[in-house]
Amino acid sequence: MAGDYFELKARGPSVGVKLVIGLTSFLMIVCVVLLDGRVVIADERNIWSGPSVDFKHGSLKVSENKHFLVHNDGVPFFYLGDTAWELFHRLNREEAEKYLENRRQKGFTVIQAVALAELDGLEVPNAYGHRPLLKTNGRFDPQKPDIKDGPDNDYWDHVDWIIDKAAEKGIYIGLLPTWGDKLDKKWGVGPEIFDVNNAKVYGAWIGNRCKNKPNIIWINGGDRPGGGKNFDIWNAIAEAIKSVDKNHLMTFHPMGGSSSSEWFHKKDWLNFNMFQSGHEKRDNPNYKLITRDYNRIPTKPCLDGEPRYEDHPVNWDVNQGWFDNNDVRQAVYWSVFAGGCGVTYGCHDIWQFLDKTRTPISSARNYWYDTLDLPGAFEMMHLRRLMESRPMLTCVPDASLIIEGQTSGPDHIEATRGDDYAFICSPYGKSFKIAMGKISGKNVKAWWYNPRNGESANIGDFDNSGSREFDPPGDTGRGNDWVLILDDSSKNYGPPK
Numbered sequence: 001m002a003g004d005y006f007e008l009k010a011r012g013p014s015v016g017v018k019l020v021i022g023l024t025s026f027l028m029i030v031c032v033v034l035l036d037g038r039v040v041i042a043d044e045r046n047i048w049s050g051p052s053v054d055f056k057h058g059s060l061k062v063s064e065n066k067h068f069l070v071h072n073d074g075v076p077f078f079y080l081g082d083t084a085w086e087l088f089h090r091l092n093r094e095e096a097e098k099y100l101e102n103r104r105q106k107g108f109t110v111i112q113a114v115a116l117a118e119l120d121g122l123e124v125p126n127a128y129g130h131r132p133l134l135k136t137n138g139r140f141d142p143q144k145p146d147i148k149d150g151p152d153n154d155y156w157d158h159v160d161w162i163i164d165k166a167a168e169k170g171i172y173i174g175l176l177p178t179w180g181d182k183l184d185k186k187w188g189v190g191p192e193i194f195d196v197n198n199a200k201v202y203g204a205w206i207g208n209r210c211k212n213k214p215n216i217i218w219i220n221g222g223d224r225p226g227g228g229k230n231f232d233i234w235n236a237i238a239e240a241i242k243s244v245d246k247n248h249l250m251t252f253h254p255m256g257g258s259s260s261s262e263w264f265h266k267k268d269w270l271n272f273n274m275f276q277s278g279h280e281k282r283d284n285p286n287y288k289l290i291t292r293d294y295n296r297i298p299t300k301p302c303l304d305g306e307p308r309y310e311d312h313p314v315n316w317d318v319n320q321g322w323f324d325n326n327d328v329r330q331a332v333y334w335s336v337f338a339g340g341c342g343v344t345y346g347c348h349d350i351w352q353f354l355d356k357t358r359t360p361i362s363s364a365r366n367y368w369y370d371t372l373d374l375p376g377a378f379e380m381m382h383l384r385r386l387m388e389s390r391p392m393l394t395c396v397p398d399a400s401l402i403i404e405g406q407t408s409g410p411d412h413i414e415a416t417r418g419d420d421y422a423f424i425c426s427p428y429g430k431s432f433k434i435a436m437g438k439i440s441g442k443n444v445k446a447w448w449y450n451p452r453n454g455e456s457a458n459i460g461d462f463d464n465s466g467s468r469e470f471d472p473p474g475d476t477g478r479g480n481d482w483v484l485i486l487d488d489s490s491k492n493y494g495p496p497k
Contacts, residue, residue: 006074048107048381050408051170053077053213060172060249067297068250068341068393069272071389076392079303079342080384081110081174082377083351088159089117090353091302092127095369096162099350101243102372104169107381109216111306112344113172114254115159115206116142116220118360119352122190130155132195139191142178156209167215174217176253177206177241180224183233187451196236202239211245215349218250219305221275225255226263238269253305256280261293265300266269272341274305277331279312279323283410286331287338301341307331312348313363325376326479329451330410333425333481337414339397345380347371375452382454382496386423386483389496396417398438403431403467410478422490424470425451429480431471436464441488448473449483449496456485456495 014438058072069077082103087096103111116122116132122140127133132155134144148154153159163173178261181188183199194202209214220238224230249271251258264270277286277354286304293302310328314320332343343496349371356365399406401415401422411428420440426432436444444464447456462468472482487493 034198044426046378047105051168052104052107053109053170053172055167055170059214059247060217062249063299063393065393066231067301067339069301069395070393075105075107076388078384078392079110079344080380081112081305081342081344082108083306083309083344083346084111084113084177084353085179085351086117086119086121087111087113087351088115088155088162089119089121089124090358091125091162093158093161093165095127095353096460097165098370100162100166100169100171103134104171106377107384108176108345109170109172109269109342109384110344111166112174112176112219113162114176114179114222115180115366118179118181118188121179122191122193124181126155126158128158130158132156140191142182142193142198145202145205156481160209163210163213163215167213172215172217173218175210176219176222177203177237180222180223180230180255182222182228184224186224188416194233194237196232198237199233200240201366203237204244207241207243207245212249214244216248218245219246219253220250220269221252221254221260223253223255223276225258225280228262230261235264235267238264238267239469242269251305259293259302260287261296261300261302265296266298270300272301272303274303275308277304277308277335278306279308282308282314282323282327283330284308285334285408285412287334287412290335290338290340291397303340303342304331304335304346305344306346307343307347309348309351309373311364311366313373316362318363325374325379325452326481328376329481330381330385330427331428333412333451333483334381334412335415336383336387337397337423337425339416343383345377347374347377377379379452382449382451385454386449386451387495389423390423390487390493391418394420398422401434401438403433403435404469405430411476418493421493422484422486423449424484424486425481426472426484427481428476428478429472429474429482430476431469433469434484434486434493435465436462436466436468439464439486439488441490443489446470446487446492447487447495449485451481451483454496 037414057075063070118242133140183194219391251274256276259275308323349366350368353368415424446459474480
């Protein structure tokens with residue numbers, strides 16, 4: 001990337017700022033040269049240092065304002081998930097360690113994985129030849145987990161090992177007790193094995209097994225609707241888990257285009273809402289789903305738990321192309337700035353852990369270990385650093401910040417603010433006009449934040465009144481996304497890091 005240059009500009013009264021940024025490769029220090037001699041931030045960070053989350057802050061709970069997740073001591077928790085649905089089922093311990101360490105280095109805080117896995121997870125054994133359930137009268141029985149005497153002798157010992165290894169790295173496991181095909185086959189492998197009665201038994205068993213682990217977030221559901229005949233079974237699993245586990249939060253993973261709120265919003269076991277915007281099309285306006293759940297009563301945190309995956313064919317059709325990191329960034333910034341308490345990343349090759357011995361699902365085209373370092377995965381770390389760089393719990397979506405330049409298309413601009421700062425994301429680098437005075441302070445300090453590499457450039461201090469136009473660096477177009485940061489100058493906030 002050496003030799004790529006961008007011109008940074010901000011329009012408005014008495015603004016004549018121009019910067020040139022020279023980019024080196026991702027692993028080298030990035031030099032930022034300011035033409036008028038002012039300080040520019042050079043970002044040389046490329047991996048997360050230490051555990052991804054410090055569990056010393058205590059278990060997770062919902063914040064007082066009901067829009068975020070926090071630790072027991074009040075420290076904010078940013079849900080940055082990755083989809084690893086087949087983690088327990090397909091990876092051995094060496095592979096699981098490799099995957100988890102890679103995600104720690106990228107700052108992921110949650111790994112979403114399934115106990116009774118989707119891809120024939122009952123019949124096909126795990127990497128050590130173990131299956132999760134015994135049979136009764138020839139049918140897999142969720143009331144009979146296959147438990148053998150001694151350590152490391154069964155499927156569930158392997159699940160425990162992976163959960164504990166994630167804890168060592170400061171990573172939560174977003175644990176799905178079962179994939180949805182085990183109660184509603186639809187397009188899946190199945191078989192359907194759950195009813196209300198055995199769901200209660202299984203829920204209580206797995207809840208009791210995991211209740212004392214420090215790094216569990218329960219994710220009921222599994223790519224299926226929560227209504228109709230499914231409602232009572234999903235509800236039975238949830239209530240059974242919660243009857244024995246008072247330590248961990250719970251949400252619900254629905255099928256594409258829907259949200260947990262459609263069926264379970266008023267259930268006490270549902271601590272926060274999750275929706276799946278899915279993989280149907282480019283430029284899917286997932287911010288609308290966030291807005292809908294954000295404004296529901298009673299108030300609960302919400303997030304997009306499955307936006308478009310990197311390296312996934314658009315609408316499952318390779319002729320329509322493949323989602324890339326530009327699609328991923330658009331989706332995650334839209335949803336978080338619209339009010340999400342976090343977001344989940346996904347890579348199509350990784351969720352299924354495709355390798356040369358396995359049949360690709362939905363036209364997957366690369367092996368999982370070759371896609372661990374796709375650019376979109378790295379870029380999630382920059383979103384987390386941005387959100388954690390300012391007082392996150394005061395953050396509210398605020399469309400009124402944008403008074404010119406807004407659209408409903410792929411260049412839709414999303415804005416959020418705290419009491420003394422604001423973030424405005426222009427996904428196509430299109431100029432926009434901001435209503436000043438929405439945050440505290442007589443003056444504001446402005447920065448351009450690059451979501452592709454996490455670099456920040458200070459573009460000056462401005463009067464915090466009236467309106468002002470800002471023109472992001474570079475030419476307008478897909479992939480040239482920028483975040484404008486406005487800070488109350490008196491707070492002396494630095495660049496995200």
